[in-house]
Amino acid sequence: MTRAERAEAVCQILARTYPDAHCELDYTNPLELLIATILSAQCTDKRVNIVTKDLFRTCHTAADYVALPQEQLEDFIKTAGFYRSKAKNIKACCQGLVEKHGGDVPRTMDDLTALAGVGRKTANVVLGNAYDINIGVVVDTHVQRLSARLGLTKHADPVKIEQDLMKLVPQDKWTLFSHWLIWHGRRRCYARKPDCPGCELKEICPSAGKVKK
DNA sequence: CTCCCGATAT
DNA sequence: ATATCAGGAG
Numbered sequence A: 001m002t003r004a005e006r007a008e009a010v011c012q013i014l015a016r017t018y019p020d021a022h023c024e025l026d027y028t029n030p031l032e033l034l035i036a037t038i039l040s041a042q043c044t045d046k047r048v049n050i051v052t053k054d055l056f057r058t059c060h061t062a063a064d065y066v067a068l069p070q071e072q073l074e075d076f077i078k079t080a081g082f083y084r085s086k087a088k089n090i091k092a093c094c095q096g097l098v099e100k101h102g103g104d105v106p107r108t109m110d111d112l113t114a115l116a117g118v119g120r121k122t123a124n125v126v127l128g129n130a131y132d133i134n135i136g137v138v139v140d141t142h143v144q145r146l147s148a149r150l151g152l153t154k155h156a157d158p159v160k161i162e163q164d165l166m167k168l169v170p171q172d173k174w175t176l177f178s179h180w181l182i183w184h185g186r187r188r189c190y191a192r193k194p195d196c197p198g199c200e201l202k203e204i205c206p207s208a209g210k211v212k213k
Numbered sequence B: 001c002t003c004c005c006g007a008t009a010t
Numbered sequence C: 001a002t003a004t005c006a007g008g009a010g
Helices: A003-017 A030-039 A043-059 A063-066 A070-080 A083-101 A109-113 A118-128 A141-149 A158-168 A171-188
Strands: none
Touching: A003 A118, A003 A158, A003 A171, A030 A043, A030 A083, A030 A118, A063 A083, A070 A083, A070 A141, A109 A118, A109 A158, A118 A158, A141 A158, A141 A171
16 A cells, blocks of 8 residues: 555545544634634643633734733633743744734635744644635644554654645645644544554554554 | 743543 | 653753
8 A cells, every 4th residue: 555545545544443533622713813822832732722712712812912911911811721822922923923913814825824932833733723825734743643553654754744734735735634633642543642443544544553651 | 952831531 | 659741952
C-alpha cells in the first residue's frame, strides 16, 4: 500500500467514523475563534471553553481587549496556562486588528501570522473554520502525532508535515481532514497509550500495536 | 534551542 | 511524579 493509498483510506474510514467532526472550540464569530485558538496552545479545548464563556461576555470587539487591563485579562484566562504571554499576545494582537484591519479579523495567511501570538496553525484554524478558506492544513500536536504514526510523513517539523499532507489530501478536504485526525487523536489514538486494538485504522496503520511506552 | 504555565490523566 | 494538552516568541 502506497502512502497516497493509505492517506485516501484514512480519509474514507475517518469520514465514516466521525461524520460530524468539527471545531470543538466554542465561538460565534471570527474574532472569538481567533482568541480561543490563541488560548488553546498546550491546553485542552474543554478548559478553553470554560475560560472563554466568561471572557466573551465581557469582550465583544478587538477594541474591548485593547481597553481591558492586562491584569484583568490574566484573571479571565489564568487557568488555561501560559496566561501572562497569552494575555500579552491577545492585547497586542487586538491592537494590530484595530490599527491595521479596522477591528476585523483578516482573511490571509500573511496578515494573520503578522499578528502577535498567531502562527501558521492558529491562522489555518481561523481561515478554515471561520472563513471556509482552505489554504493549508492545521498541524497541531494531534495531527503531528497521527501523521507520524500513520506513516503520512517522515518529518517532525510542522511546516514540512503540512506540505506532505497537502500533497496527500484533496484541497477541499484539508479542513475536514485536520478535524478527523484531531477527533481520532482525542478519542482513540492517544499520545500516551493509544487504543490500537479498538482502532478503526488498525488494518492500514503501520504503527498498529507498535507504539511503545 | 528554551521558556512560558495550569489542569488533568496515568 | 510525570506526560500531555488544537503553539508561539525570543
